[in-house]
Amino acid sequence: MLADAIVEVTETGSSLRANKLRIIDTVLESNTKLIANKNAWQDNSKRKKIENIALMLCGALAAQGRVGLMLNVMKKDLDGVLAVLPALKRPTISQLSDPDWVAVNTILEETVVREAIPKLKDAKAQGIVEYPLNKVVM
Numbered sequence: 291m292l293a294d295a296i297v298e299v300t301e302t303g304s305s306l307r308a309n310k311l312r313i314i315d316t317v318l319e320s321n322t323k324l325i326a327n328k329n330a331w332q333d334n335s336k337r338k339k340i341e342n343i344a345l346m347l348c349g350a351l352a353a354q355g356r357v358g359l360m361l362n363v364m365k366k367d368l369d370g371v372l373a374v375l376p377a378l379k380r381p382t383i384s385q386l387s388d389p390d391w392v393a394v395n396t397i398l399e400e401t402v403v404r405e406a407i408p409k410l411k412d413a414k415a416q417g418i419v420e421y422p423l424n425k426v427v428m
Contacts (some may be wrong), residue, residue: 349425360395367414374409
């Protein structure tokens, strides 16, 4: 009632949809850059802090669209679970207190989890937990 149109900064557009708004035109597309002062970059202690900030920012960006997945499986069923488990690299496998069982921990693309979990359950995985990620440092 107050305006015919607004300009909104949006990443996904979900808040626009939630308020029954629609995009009619894009004014500007932008991206983020980390810029260091030349003098600060020459100072080793400041450079290390800047590099650490860059590492954390890159880790947050790398986590976007990915989720963690952990599950338990009997050792005798592990090969079947690994055969259907897509992973960022290779999953971490840890021994549980019961010598016949292991825990499997991995990172997946969020788009494949919906299909992967039923396949893992069919391969006899148990206690499957999907969790969000804040950072993935490569």
